[in-house]
Amino acid sequence: MQFHHHGYVSGDPRRQPVAGVGIDRPVDLPEQMDVLVVGTGPAGMITAAQLSQFPGVSTRIIERREGRLEVGHADGLQARSVETFQAFGFAERLAAEAHHVTEFAFWQPDPADPRRIARAGRAPDDPKGLSEFPHILVNQARVLDYFAAFMADAPTRMSPDFGIAYVDHEVCPGREFPVRVTLARTTGERAGEQLEVETKYLVGADGAHSRVRTAMGRTFEGHSANHAWGVLDVLADTDYPDVRVLSTIQSSAGNMMVIPREGGFLFRLYVDLGEVSQDDAGAVRNTPAEAAIAQANAVLHPYSLDVKQVAWFSVYEVGHRLADRFDDDAAEPRVFILGDACHTHSAKGGQGMNVSLQDGFNLGWKLGHVLDGRAAASLLTTYDAERKAIAKNLIDFDKAWAAAIGSKADGSAEAAAVPEHFTSTIEFRTGFRTEYPPSMAVAEGTHQALATGFPIGQRFASPRVARVADTNPVHLGHHATADGRWRVYVFADAAAPGDPGSVVASTAQWLTTSPDSPLVGLPEGVVVHDRFDLKVVYQQHHHAVEWGQVPDLFKPRVGPYALVDRGCVHATLPDEDVYALRGIDRAGVIVVVRPDQYVAAVLPLRAPEELTGFFDGLGPR
């Protein structure tokens, strides 16, 4: 965590210095803004939180509810989401209060007496150790709380505008604020009152029944029938041995999932209520909690459940659905939909909140860069291109998984395949399967061979290195906060700093001085460090890196006192050689990582012009 460079801070360093639109932020919703986000679910909150780091961009986030979410909704967070929270500064704090998943258990009818269930298998959750972050289970409300705290402490001092619902919008091209939006107050004395506002961009993160989607005229196609689940968050007494292990139960009485939750006592049950026929007319939604509990007891036999408190109960009725596009226009998008507003899937895969978060993380920085004049508006077309394919994959994964665990416990091959299916989909479940195709925001894989451990288009898997200035072993990627900057990781050639043949030195020289360098010719008042987070990693032990010999490019001066940021120079750990572990060419490599942590380019250290090529493709400097 870096602070004090704007002068000494006595209190909580997580509270960033106020700046830009945060200085006089109007309490009430203004009539005009750069971005209007609809909905404070995970998708909306992460988008707004990311934009809260752009002091020049005015963002508002509205929510029809009158306050924070208090209970219920999703609870599964993959390692990829926790990795994302790390960039927002609350991964450790959330993980400390969450349940950690380390194993999965599978229960099926006892072959000796199929009316009873018996444990059929167990599997480690992440056998390959894919991530340094845990897989956790915690109420969605807490995730939203942490995003709210983050944006409140951001330079823009943001907070959601509760009690305001989106009603309709209209895009009027050619205007400065081309999206005219009709809103309505939902609470207070003026409930029902309508408001008209104008925004440059509208973000519909308003859930599965999205009105933004409808107003855009997008279709939402999928499986004709929905699947219904009785979802119960309970405090209960039970002799079911795996009540604190994530488990699927396929019994002769039906199917169920048991989700241990935060705090050591609470758990969630997903009681399968089956496919909902077209003519159900909402009947399933009236299933009482008691009926779901009775069904849970039937499934658990010979174990039983004595519920003491139902913290939350809902019938979650969902189908596999996908919007035809995630924006309003393929060429000049002004309206976007995210999360459940554009894709829905069963709760069984535990993917909903996670994928929605990545939608928002993907869109947030792009909006920030375009509005801040750092990128061409066409960057926004990559949102639909990148995220729709992911949603499609997800639905395919979810269908297969739902079919497996929803299958009859009849000893069929399908049922028997559950544990295997579980294990083989680990990369998907952790959230690390996403790979964006080449676009203006992802380079071609021409030089991929130079750093095989950083696949282009996939999220940057952080390696450990030694920080030279303070000798700390650190995770290189953990210093990339959600500040909207591009990361340029320079993996040095074999020469030590100061060596006359150092390629790092000549590349740094070119980057610092050449008129063709993407770091040169930035707008008035903007310094390299504001836009680019440049870090160098040398192949030597940190004692062999002489500070005075490191190029100044990696010693940026920041803040009003122009203090040197000494956190940008790294060496190789003696017992953990990043070059060997990540297949990095010892002639030197530049790895470019996007603000949302995806690898954008892998380039030879000797050819920094290629960096120019990549950044020129994004538009203005």
Add this chain to the structure above:
Amino acid sequence: MQFHHHGYVSGDPRRQPVAGVGIDRPVDLPEQMDVLVVGTGPAGMITAAQLSQFPGVSTRIIERREGRLEVGHADGLQARSVETFQAFGFAERLAAEAHHVTEFAFWQPDPADPRRIARAGRAPDDPKGLSEFPHILVNQARVLDYFAAFMADAPTRMSPDFGIAYVDHEVCPGREFPVRVTLARTTGERAGEQLEVETKYLVGADGAHSRVRTAMGRTFEGHSANHAWGVLDVLADTDYPDVRVLSTIQSSAGNMMVIPREGGFLFRLYVDLGEVSQDDAGAVRNTPAEAAIAQANAVLHPYSLDVKQVAWFSVYEVGHRLADRFDDDAAEPRVFILGDACHTHSAKGGQGMNVSLQDGFNLGWKLGHVLDGRAAASLLTTYDAERKAIAKNLIDFDKAWAAAIGSKADGSAEAAAVPEHFTSTIEFRTGFRTEYPPSMAVAEGTHQALATGFPIGQRFASPRVARVADTNPVHLGHHATADGRWRVYVFADAAAPGDPGSVVASTAQWLTTSPDSPLVGLPEGVVVHDRFDLKVVYQQHHHAVEWGQVPDLFKPRVGPYALVDRGCVHATLPDEDVYALRGIDRAGVIVVVRPDQYVAAVLPLRAPEELTGFFDGLGPR
């Protein structure tokens, strides 16, 4: 973190349910209280924070300053302190904002040109990996902030009473509230106004110039002359390469220490101003910051320092002093002094805040237990007995260290010994050297051989085990929060649970039912779990521990719904055998750990009567 067992909590789980004296806690200082703590430094705050966990005990903490500490004072936190903060729930959060020390650097005159300094050596900070916690540097104010947040969220909802100074006290034996204390308001309209209050116990944590100590008539003896340091927290530009490494500089121009600090930019300089003669009459205290900076520049030559902001400057004048006793009475103490009020030493060893914290952690639970009727008042006599010896050792350590690094850089053996001295005192520096002698709170070492890795009287070094219910690998000791309970760790014999010969089973049976068991015959309304945190560790893999076979003693029921706490049953990790690593006898061992994390007893599993012997010695059940 355990929660929801009192019913579902929607917000931050760190906010504990209000209880006892927290329910109607008076905003203003009342006339009577159980404990009055004077001073909100580290010693006072940890004492109050510990007492905030006792809903039956009314505690107030007064401070003559008008509000929180904003800047300055100590900054070094050993691993032992961070381990302590873990019990108060803020270790991770504080560590995330702190500077982490991994190496130490020693600078001395360059033999080739003694007017210049050169790096003479480096040493790893914790070469033996003594702790899973880091050694960190962060402003004392932040430590105090976290304690304040902890007590505000405690069942007793405590906060310091600022703007109130201690003036004097008198002990009137035989009364229910025997200590009559005179206070004075220091701020606001009523500044100067005196108040009289009565308390059962008075805790003087009022720093080096303690008036409580003076009023008690304690002496404060030591070295006749003080040593003076110019202490500067600065934001500065410098080419000194180790500005982000904890370093000592012995130069021909004088001595200095460089302390990198939180946030990546700030650092502290301790500029040695030498011994202060008796007839100095405060002259040294008037040293201006500019003079200290000029001296720092002279020491650093050929490097230099351009200070941009002085966040804090102070002349810290301190001697080695020790009070003759840490309480007012050897038999029935009612008044205690802690921290700087009873021992002072140089800043160089970085010990001040750490030792003060352990003073308070030691006293806090004892006061809580005595006032709560869980222990005889004589337990309080162990405070002086335990802590005075530690303070004495500390002063000896500090003298030697100060002599070494304060020595002239003259190539003498003393000067050359600095790095070696540093390395050989690692256990002291980490805070793990403390060993309390046998007393009513520490058993004799009769059975020490049964668990050689848990030395009696030393702090319990947490081993890793597998938690059976949720399959998580966990640090056994990290589940011991600062809740004031005794820990009873039962390391099982080799039999699996359910095995008819299981010694754990028979011992659990005895502990649960025998009238001689310390767990039987507790006061009305008190359950075992309120007083004792019992945890069992089996020798098997966690898959081999069948939940239904584990004795109910280790499945306590808690809260209004009598929910089973499933966090008390552990197994052995396949790749980290706690029995082998800690020399635990495979016939089974009971390890008793105090509320302040010190090992109190090691007993054979077959002889639970010895547990009775130990707890009977403490007084009432």
